[in-house]
Amino acid sequence: MSAGFFQVPVPHNEPVKEYRPGSEERARLKAALTEASSKTVDIPMYIGGEEVRTETRIPLVAPHNRKQVLAHFHEGDQTHVEQAITAALNAREQWAGLPWEQRAGIFLKAAELLAGPYRYKVNAATMLGQSKNAYQAEIDSACEMIDFLRFNVQYMTEIYSQQPRSSAGYWNREEYRPLEGFVFALTPFNFTAIAGNLPSAPAMMGNTVIWKPATQQIYSAQVLMEVFRKAGLPDGVINLIYVDGPLAGDIIFRHPDFAGIHFTGSTGVFQQIWKTIGENIHQYKSYPRIVGETGGKDFVLVHESADPKEVATALVRGAFEYQGQKCSAASRAYIPSSLWEQIREYILADLREIKTGTVEDFSNFVNAVIDERAFDKISKYISEAKNDPRVEVIAGGTFDKTDGFFIQPTVLLARDPQYVTMCEEIFGPVLTVYIYHPDHFEETVQLVDQTSPYALTGSLFARDRYVIEEVSQKLVNAAGNYYINDKPTGAVVGQQPFGGARASGTNDKAGSSLNLLRWVSARVIKETFVPPVDFRYPFMETE
Template identity: 55%
Template sequence: MSNANFAIPKAYNEPVKAYLPGSPEREALKKELDRQASIQVEIPIIIGGKEYHTGNKGKCVMPHDFNHVLAEYNIAGEEELKLAADAAMAAKEEWANMPWEHRASIFLKAADLLTGPWRAKMNAATMLGQSKTAFQAEIDSACELADFLRFNVAFAEQIYKQQPENSHGVWNRTEYRPLDGFVMAISPFNFTSIGGNLCTAPAIMGNTVIWKPAQTAALSNYYFMQLMKEAGLPDGVINFVPCRGSDVSKYLLSDPRMAGFHFTGSTAVFSGVWSLVGENIAKYHSYPRLVGETGGKDFIFAHPTAQVEPLVAAMVRGAFEFQGQKCSAASRAYIPASIWPQVKEGLLNETAKLKMGDPRDFTNFMCAVIDKASFTKISEYIDYANASEDAEVLCGGYDGSKGYFVKPTVILAKKPDFKTMVEEIFGPVLTVYVYEDEKLEETLKICDTASPYGLTGAIFAQDRNAIVMMEKALSNTAGNFYINDKPTGAVVGQQPFGGARASGTNDKAGSMLNLYRWISPRTIKESFVPSTDIAYPFMCEE
């Protein structure tokens, strides 16, 4: 075995391709979109590198054309989930003992495959299956996912280099072991990159993983599993099990060998998992690490000195890109009365220009929300606002005749605690509350306390003293805080992502902080010349 101290290639953020007319990436993507739209894929369960077909299947449809079936996925049950746990444990020792440079090379190769020959395939699957535009798919399933792979390898290297101080005659070392058991990862539909990160971040640190993808993102997630296989990931390191959440709770979360849980999804689900783990705490071989990024009620708060044009742009992009289905999407806005007329005019004018439809039409800014349940939930909020005397729907609506289309909707709330100002909607609905300029500090307190969440938020102001004051007043409202920018678009390595309060454990995906959760350090002290003394000097007689 080599004794060299290898240096990992420097991590970098993958450049975002523009997909301009006539560009080779646009031509390749359109060709791949046509190909994927013309076939139907059967997605297997993958355990220990083997494919399993249960015959119990669900469907992946285009949200913008819900009669078009892209794929059918096999649903894992009790037998498959227990088999996955056994497979993860069986692969653990060899994976943990693989020399670091070889383990790292798998994920670095995966990043290059992703941004090279797999780019169009991953983006097309994300566009069709999750109804994302070309740009939204590019920044997600190509760039951010590659960034996670490259930066997490670099972060791991930095962790491994951290060693304790030594004293005379003593050599102190720290080794960073994987957790003592398997890691369970449950990922959401909205970002292909999150699915890839939730399963690979623990694996990079030497853990083996059971991955439950969101059923509505099963196609792009399955392709990522195939990509990892091509990159050389050994069988059993990541086990792919589309299944019901209730079965995960029943057969895996209570397994004594579960050592970690990596999650992005709803606050309610994560709270339920935390309770379940607490109920089973005496069973586990070690205390499970629980890492979760959950809900949000993300805000934009404008000061009277805010510039109107960039504020409007941030509101439109922050609220309506990817149909507001980002954990970080702007869902509420606090606008001072002095600039509201100009903001309202600009907001409604710009929103009216947004085109919505099939992602294969590259002129569309928005597509469909993910499924019928989401469509129904969002439309009920819009109906509630339309019927209420405490709100006015300035624009928006919905149409579910062919796809799950919710139009970009702006609600003007007459009260700061109106339902759509405080509850998570997860759709293209922005609620605005207009405050009197002299009530700035009072309204900042309302913003801080109106929601149980603490994920993202943005402030807009030109007055530097105001920025200082607002930043301090809102210090606990957001784990990712933006000044004169929209509250979305965190970049791996630049703005590590995560929030506290009801928004999760704030373990910051895209940073070393997250990777620390997947290791169990062992400190080793070696004495070169061991002492033979038993008595201590202070024991000598006077």
């Protein structure tokens, strides 16, 4: 067998296309939207090398057009979870034994497929299925997913190259084995790239995976699976199933070969998973890896030295891009009274120009929230705020689900810094503002740190460098991704590895080698060239 120390292509961030009027990419994306909207797709599960269909077909509806059925997916049951486990375990030995450069080649090819022939198909699927505008889909399902694949290959090689030192007469080596068993990837609706990274990152390191996406993301998940298969991913390495979450978990978390979970979702679900794993710990062959990112109540803290226009733009983009359905979305803002009127006018001026509607109309900045359950939850917060004397609705506050699940960007002004929308994750286009006196800045910093159990993202706006340093130290544990004079969203793979602590997750930083390290188990090998043949040591010699 030939061999070599291989260097992978140097990764670079995929350039973001702008979709300006008259551009080729705009025309191609609109054509992809038309093509996708012209048919109803039949989506099977993928278990081993089989496309699995069942008698239970569930419709997938566009959130912004309740009459548009995009696809039907085949819902599985307990037997399909068991089949997926068997397929993953059967594929494990051969996949783990494949040279790393062959695994790398598969995922690098997948990146190129997404950058080229599949770019507009996956973006159109994300726009229609998850109600994202063209730009939000481009930075997610195209660019971020491509970046995850390219950079993770680089991080894989960096991990493999980390080797121990060897003294004279010895050779120490370190192997990075895949985990013993299978990995469960439980993925969210809001980012196609996160949904694709959660199964592909463990698979890249030699693991086999069972992937259960959120129902609302199945439409674009199927496109990613098509790309993986087109890139040459062997059967059984990633098994895509559509089974009720608790049912899947009940089987997976009791299986002795369960080796780890890669999760993005709610804090409550993650904590229940952790508890279940703990209760079943005696059944497993090894201690499972538990990796999760679970949400946030992300802050923007404004100092009186900040620029009002910069703050307003960051709040509008940070709070209302993708309808606030980002774990990192700006959800609570603390603004000094000396700047509030200027910032308020800038925000209101922007909101007067923002349009809400379908994704096919590229002039719409805001689209629909993901489904009726989300709509009802978010609109309840807004309705209760309208009737509460502790809070004032200063923008938006209207919603309608007649044709799609539309909620207007809403800004609340809370007189109580502990008001519910300052504390609880809403996951929608709702920003709550608290106004503080500039003399109470120190107390406000404490409020930011102590109000929420989460610690995912946060921003500080200030031009005073002493303030920037002081606040950065005081809020050291308040956010895993901390921004200075920027909105708290938009982490880029290879530039801002993403993840938070406290109630926001395990902070294993997707988009970095830290995450990939969780999916390997190291074995150290010491080889002695000339072994001793006498048990005696020199100190035992007589004088």
